[in-house]
Amino acid sequence: MQVILGRRLYYNIITGVILYDTGERMGENIVDSTIEDDFKYSLELRNQNRDIVDYLQLEPGQYNEEFSEAVTYRVNPETKELEFGYEINNDYTGFQSPYKKQIDELKKENEEYKNRIADLEIILSETLLNN
Template sequence: MQIGRRIYYEKKTGNVFVDTGERSGSVRETTIEEDFTTYVPLAERVPETVGHIQLEYGQYAQDFAECNGVRVNPETLALEFSYPNPNEPKELPIFRKPLSVELEEAKKAALDAQEAVLEVYEMLLGMQTT
């Protein structure tokens, strides 16, 4: 069995304060109520002020491995990551959508651009043969 991480965050600010991590093997999925009794930072909070996101096993694995911070955007409820800048190690974190998502979007944009160029090229070739 494989269980994805569950992220608990403060609804007002989006600050993450519990990341259950991923689990596999002889494990069982816990309920939110169980988590509130198991994790001290959750037990200390009023449940109505806490949000959570359940991820699939392996979802954003590379982003979690490379980031130096994670939060939930309180407006969009999407995860945002900050990544270390090797040239400025003391730089304040800048949160953005996961790099894995940005990479997929860039790949799609590049393919769309290639298709558009190909269409123009084919159109120009058609004009030359007529």
């Protein structure tokens, strides 16, 4: 049976820097490692102060598009959310929220604008009818 395991990203809680990325794993006999295993066997984690290391567990396929296009990524220390940095026309964009989150925010903003326009149309229509 094919097993797919999502990435586990270990990061410094103060800086948000990714210390270790397990990568997405798939195969017939894949067994998920424990947090203890990762600290024991990963050279990147072995000597880290565990008090300032946390992790994000991602679902299989989660943020695949972002990982394939980003030049860097980190965890925002304030929000504890993953952010991606892109390079567009040789210019670095800085860290941004994942695409889905940006799209959801833009959809919400668009709905708010539509509602405001509808309200203004009603006010304008009533104003013109009363004159």
